[in-house]
Amino acid sequence: VHVRAPDPLHGLRVVAKPNAIDSMSLPAGATMLRIATDDAIVTDAATLTVDDPFAIIEPEYTFVHWRLTPEELTGVTHHIEWPLPDAGELGQGLVAGVPAKIMIKPDHALLIVSAGLAHELMERLW
Amino acid sequence: MRMAVDDQPIEFSDGDSVAVAIVRAGQHPQHGGTLCLAGDCGNCSAEIDGIAFTRTCLTPARPGLRVVRHPLVGAPALRLDAPVDPVASPNHSTTELRRSRADLVVIGAGRSGTAAADAARAEGRGVTVLAGELGDDVVGVYPGPVVIVRQSGGEMLHVHAHDVVIATGAAELHPVCDGNMMRGIYTAGAAERLRSAGVDLGVVATIELDRLQRIEGDDTTGRVTGVVAADGTTTACDSVVVSSRTKAPRDLLARMVADPHVRTVGPAAEAFELPPCPTSGMVCPCSKVTVDDMQLVWDKGFRHIELVKRASLCGTGTCQGSACMPHLRAFVTAMSGQPAAPFTGRPASRQLTISEAAADMHLDPFRRTALHDVHIALGARMDRFGGWWRPWNYGNALDEYWAVREGVSLGDVSTLGKMIVTGPDVVEALERIYPTTIRDIRPGRSRYVLLLNERGHLIDDGMVCREATDDGSDRFVLTFTSGGASFAEAWIRDWIESWNLDVHILDRTLALSAINVTGPLAGELLRRVGLADPPRFLQHVHTDIAGIPCHVLRLSFTGEASFELHHPRTNSVELWNALMDAGGDLGVKPHGLQALFALRLEKGHVIVGMDTEMDSTPRRLDMDWAVKLDKPSFIGRTALLRTEGLDDHRRLFGMTMQGPAPTEGAPIWVGDEIVGHVTSSFHSPGLGQTVMLGWQKHTPFADTVTIDGRPAHVTPTPFYDAAGARARA
Numbered sequence: 001v002h003v004r005a006p007d008p009l010h011g012l013r014v015v016a017k018p019n020a021i022d023s024m025s026l027p028a029g030a031t032m033l034r035i036a037t038d039d040a041i042v043t044d045a046a047t048l049t050v051d052d053p054f055a056i057i058e059p060e061y062t063f064v065h066w067r068l069t070p071e072e073l074t075g076v077t078h079h080i081e082w083p084l085p086d087a088g089e090l091g092q093g094l095v096a097g098v099p100a101k102i103m104i105k106p107d108h109a110l111l112i113v114s115a116g117l118a119h120e121l122m123e124r125l126w
Numbered sequence: 127m128r129m130a131v132d133d134q135p136i137e138f139s140d141g142d143s144v145a146v147a148i149v150r151a152g153q154h155p156q157h158g159g160t161l162c163l164a165g166d167c168g169n170c171s172a173e174i175d176g177i178a179f180t181r182t183c184l185t186p187a188r189p190g191l192r193v194v195r196h197p198l199v200g201a202p203a204l205r206l207d208a209p210v211d212p213v214a215s216p217n218h219s220t221t222e223l224r225r226s227r228a229d230l231v232v233i234g235a236g237r238s239g240t241a242a243a244d245a246a247r248a249e250g251r252g253v254t255v256l257a258g259e260l261g262d263d264v265v266g267v268y269p270g271p272v273v274i275v276r277q278s279g280g281e282m283l284h285v286h287a288h289d290v291v292i293a294t295g296a297a298e299l300h301p302v303c304d305g306n307m308m309r310g311i312y313t314a315g316a317a318e319r320l321r322s323a324g325v326d327l328g329v330v331a332t333i334e335l336d337r338l339q340r341i342e343g344d345d346t347t348g349r350v351t352g353v354v355a356a357d358g359t360t361t362a363c364d365s366v367v368v369s370s371r372t373k374a375p376r377d378l379l380a381r382m383v384a385d386p387h388v389r390t391v392g393p394a395a396e397a398f399e400l401p402p403c404p405t406s407g408m409v410c411p412c413s414k415v416t417v418d419d420m421q422l423v424w425d426k427g428f429r430h431i432e433l434v435k436r437a438s439l440c441g442t443g444t445c446q447g448s449a450c451m452p453h454l455r456a457f458v459t460a461m462s463g464q465p466a467a468p469f470t471g472r473p474a475s476r477q478l479t480i481s482e483a484a485a486d487m488h489l490d491p492f493r494r495t496a497l498h499d500v501h502i503a504l505g506a507r508m509d510r511f512g513g514w515w516r517p518w519n520y521g522n523a524l525d526e527y528w529a530v531r532e533g534v535s536l537g538d539v540s541t542l543g544k545m546i547v548t549g550p551d552v553v554e555a556l557e558r559i560y561p562t563t564i565r566d567i568r569p570g571r572s573r574y575v576l577l578l579n580e581r582g583h584l585i586d587d588g589m590v591c592r593e594a595t596d597d598g599s600d601r602f603v604l605t606f607t608s609g610g611a612s613f614a615e616a617w618i619r620d621w622i623e624s625w626n627l628d629v630h631i632l633d634r635t636l637a638l639s640a641i642n643v644t645g646p647l648a649g650e651l652l653r654r655v656g657l658a659d660p661p662r663f664l665q666h667v668h669t670d671i672a673g674i675p676c677h678v679l680r681l682s683f684t685g686e687a688s689f690e691l692h693h694p695r696t697n698s699v700e701l702w703n704a705l706m707d708a709g710g711d712l713g714v715k716p717h718g719l720q721a722l723f724a725l726r727l728e729k730g731h732v733i734v735g736m737d738t739e740m741d742s743t744p745r746r747l748d749m750d751w752a753v754k755l756d757k758p759s760f761i762g763r764t765a766l767l768r769t770e771g772l773d774d775h776r777r778l779f780g781m782t783m784q785g786p787a788p789t790e791g792a793p794i795w796v797g798d799e800i801v802g803h804v805t806s807s808f809h810s811p812g813l814g815q816t817v818m819l820g821w822q823k824h825t826p827f828a829d830t831v832t833i834d835g836r837p838a839h840v841t842p843t844p845f846y847d848a849a850g851a852r853a854r855a
Binding site for chain 2: 096120
């Protein structure tokens with residue numbers, strides 16, 4: 001596996017009522033990572049409109065990510081005890097003991113981790 | 127071909143296991159005992175290439191192999207490759223681990239295992255067969271089920287299966303009688319293996335287990351010389367081969383797990399006839415437990431097989447009862463008159479190295495702040511605190527101390543917990559969570575708060591900052607200690623959910639970094655980087671500093687004017703460098719935790735978890751001022767009201783003394799009685815004496831105590847700048 005530095009995950013963090021997040025329209029090219037019913041990261045979005053007057057919308061600086069090939073994902077799965085998510089869904093849990101998230105797309109997967117723990121995950125995986 | 131046994135060369139033949147080679151050389155892998163050569167018992171285990179308790183019967187001989195027999199008494203020495211440095215030591219095992227998923231795992235490739243696999247395949251199921259002859263040493267089965275495998279290549283494999291079939295067959299019985307620890311005793315299967323390998327066993331006497339009375343031998347050489355049958359007939363021989371009509375189920379894996387998705391088939395699941403109750407000899411060769419030992423345990427009142435096992439250690443050795451279980455069951459059955467079921471099995475079924483057992487297990491991950499590499503470049507000694515790597519010092523903690531007291535200094539406080547809370551019920555929620563008043567905090571102001579549990583004990587502390595919002599809605603930023611942030615977040619979420627209040631919560635701890643600019647020249651430094659109108663004490667503002675959006679909190683943990691700059695993690699290095707560049711002529715330096723702990727101690731500020739204990743109430747900490755019992759409700763209020771009028775027998779005091787600082791944790795004496803201990807200590811160059819915090823847990827509380835044989839005096843805190851003028855400057 002080619003060990004490489006992760007890329008920042010740019011986007012907005014949204015905490016709002018679940019139905020407000022459900023009905024949120026995303027900008028073109030944006031992807032929503034639903035962390036919890038009331039909490040989501042919307043990548044590649046500069047602005048968002050949410051139907052909740054108390055919604056918290058903040059730029060997200062927490063995470064970095066790797067874009068993995070299917071072969072690289074196979075290597076990562078040896079460090080995961082939980083079932084991988086379905087395509088397009090977000091899976092969350094420990095990867096080699098580090099809290100992380102995985103989203104599987106048609107031709108690649110996103111491995112997402114808090115920037116402060118990226119060094120740990122790199123050391124443990126690669 | 128040769129290998130070394132106890133540093134002596136022995137020859138071996140192609141295809142020999144280490145055990146076979148040792149027997150071929152006229153020796154024994156240990157110091158005696160029955161050999162089964164089937165991997166069931168621990169009687170052939172030895173240290174191989176530095177790994178203790180390796181079964182030599184399952185290890186192929188190869189040139190240059192180094193075998194060291196275990197000592198007759200005691201355990202083999204524990205080898206450490208290198209001195210352990212707790213800071214720099216690796217945080218994980220070097221053994222590789224693979225995980226896989228399977229529909230059905232069949233453990234064992236014998237007759238019953240093959241039948242189970244074939245039947246499953248015929249039903250269209252995916253079958254994974256794991257067997258020793260295939261290079262898979264199954265060492266554990268856990269609920270799930272999960273099968274733990276040590277593979278011949280040195281890797282560990284964890285298979286998450288839908289169903290598991292255990293088909294491990296049955297094992298030959300070992301004899302238990304006088305002389306059963308001699309050399310030259312074999313099960314029938316072992317004898318067959320040795321003969322097939324061309325090993326000369328000399329004159330062989332074969333005897334049925336239930337006809338065996340004792341084995342005779344030469345005490346000098348430890349070798350068998352004859353066997354005595356139950357009818358008293360003695361047969362002289364060089365080797366004794368013990369056969370048995372029945373075999374014991376090889377069910378150790380099955381006994382590890384109770385899971386409806388795990389079933390055992392074939393001989394491993396079959397009942398069998400117990401051997402006669404042993405009357406003498408070694409029952410458990412692994413733990414060296416004799417029949418007399420078991421009788422002693424029984425006579426002391428341990429009557430259940432699990433208790434006999436624990437009290438005698440029978441069955442707790444390398445093979446976990448594979449050799450001794452039938453005899454232990456026979457003993458307990460005979461003594462109690464009730465059938466004794468097998469005792470519980472526990473992973474691992476084979477001795478594993480720590481590295482193998484810990485494969486893909488790691489220490490809890492420790493986070494790095496965005497400034498980690500900056501600290502390293504500045505020569506910081508990093509250490510783990512509260513789940514983070516943090517700079518302890520940059521080479522000279524006293525220089526860092528003086529930089530804060532006399533000039534200006536930067537501290538990386540990115541680790542502090544930070545949380546945004548909003549919502550129609552947010553004020554109500556915070557009023558219930560915190561013991562101080564929240565609703566009268568004005569926008570742009572902040573207040574120090576305690577976080578109490580239901581018992582009124584302190585679990586964390588921090589600040590509550592009320593934001594100025596365009597629409598006048600309620601929005602707050604809460605801060606927490608570095609080590610307590612995760613728990614505090616979960617705690618607050620749980621309570622708000624329990625109360626069914628409408629509040630939104632966003633944890634910003636990992637998104638935002640924070641730099642504390644502190645010292646009498648802090649305001650000047652910040653003016654140089656664009657903060658024209660610094661907030662006053664306990665105010666906070668959002669503004670750009672050096673072009674970076676910052677939330678500036680004016681407070682003080684060090685006792686000097688301090689500004690916490692909360693900012694995007696991605697801009698942290700840029701902001702740090704801008705501050706260092708702008709403050710070059712002011713002598714700006716970074717400070718680490720060592721200096722910070724000293725600075726806050728001079729102010730008498732407690733660190734939760736360091737100065738506090740599990741049952742520290744505000745009163746015990748002399749922090750009643752932070753509790754408003756006249757509020758209608760907050761977590762811990764009931765407990766505090768109930769104990770308010772009671773005497774208390776423990777209190778945290780400030781203390782001073784002359785001479786060097788005692789070790790933190792040092793006992794506090796009154797007369798010849800220990801009344802408490804020191805929680806924090808520092809010899810202050812600024813105050814010219816040692817300052818401390820410490821507990822007295824006996825009443826009446828003393829004004830003068832003895833620490834390290836020297837008098838120490840209870841002294842009001844803060845020790846430094848009691849009026850707080852410098853923090854407000």
